[in-house]
Amino acid sequence: MISIIKNSLLVLFLAVFVSCKAQNVSVIATKERIVADTTFVNLKDYSSDFVYDMKYATEDNFLKAKVYDCAECYLRLKTVKALISANQKFIKKGYRIKLFDCYRPLDIQKKMWTIVPNPEYVANPAKGSIHNRGGAVDITLVDSNGKELDMGTKFDFFGPEASHYYVGVSEEVKENRKLLKRVMLKKNFISFDSEWWHYNLKAALTDKVANEKWKCK
Numbered sequence: 001m002i003s004i005i006k007n008s009l010l011v012l013f014l015a016v017f018v019s020c021k022a023q024n025v026s027v028i029a030t031k032e033r034i035v036a037d038t039t040f041v042n043l044k045d046y047s048s049d050f051v052y053d054m055k056y057a058t059e060d061n062f063l064k065a066k067v068y069d070c071a072e073c074y075l076r077l078k079t080v081k082a083l084i085s086a087n088q089k090f091i092k093k094g095y096r097i098k099l100f101d102c103y104r105p106l107d108i109q110k111k112m113w114t115i116v117p118n119p120e121y122v123a124n125p126a127k128g129s130i131h132n133r134g135g136a137v138d139i140t141l142v143d144s145n146g147k148e149l150d151m152g153t154k155f156d157f158f159g160p161e162a163s164h165y166y167v168g169v170s171e172e173v174k175e176n177r178k179l180l181k182r183v184m185l186k187k188n189f190i191s192f193d194s195e196w197w198h199y200n201l202k203a204a205l206t207d208k209v210a211n212e213k214w215k216c217k
């Protein structure tokens with residue numbers, strides 16, 4: 001009798017163990033899928049169709065300082081996927097995306113806020129920006145000769161002229177901004193009223209703020 005009970009308990013234990021093992025496998029698989037889409041990746045590893053002018057890896061920015069050690073564009077994988085899809089659309093039209101900024105570590109955001117403490121142009125680091133979450137890009141379009149389309153102002157121009165709603169720009173500028181906005185919105189990005197160059201991936205708004213710096217090769 002005791003031996004039957006022992007055997008039954010052993011079978012029960014094995015059944016629970018196997019079931020737990022199976023559950024663990026599925027949990028890990030689920031985790032891997034979630035991590036994969038929110039993992040920070042280098043855009044260059046997924047596409048060679050972009051043009052880069054990473055302003056914060058130079059002194060040509062409003063900080064007048066080189067705050068990135070090297071010019072890399074890191075983003076969460078889901079942002080990369082949406083951006084590649086948008087770029088493919090632009091390429092069909094004879095243009096491509098030029099990048100000014102991608103993921104931005106929180107410490108850099110703090111530096112920016114010290115210089116421009118105006119939420120219309122720089123996100124308050126207390127909340128963090130979508131750049132700090134790996135879901136924002138600062139971009140423009142270039143033509144087949146690599147020439148930037150006229151967007152009315154330079155990147156990081158802190159004034160009303162950079163707004164999507166500013167009416168004092170030429171028809172050509174309006175059309176260029178509209179072209180950029182139309183495709184980006186279609187690819188699940190949101191525009192930012194006061195900056196024609198800034199786009200947030202809708203699905204990245206609630207991701208965690210990060211402060212990791214990428215490795216330079």
Ligand SMILES: [Zn+2]
Nearest residue numbers: 136137138198
């Ligand atoms: Zn931006």
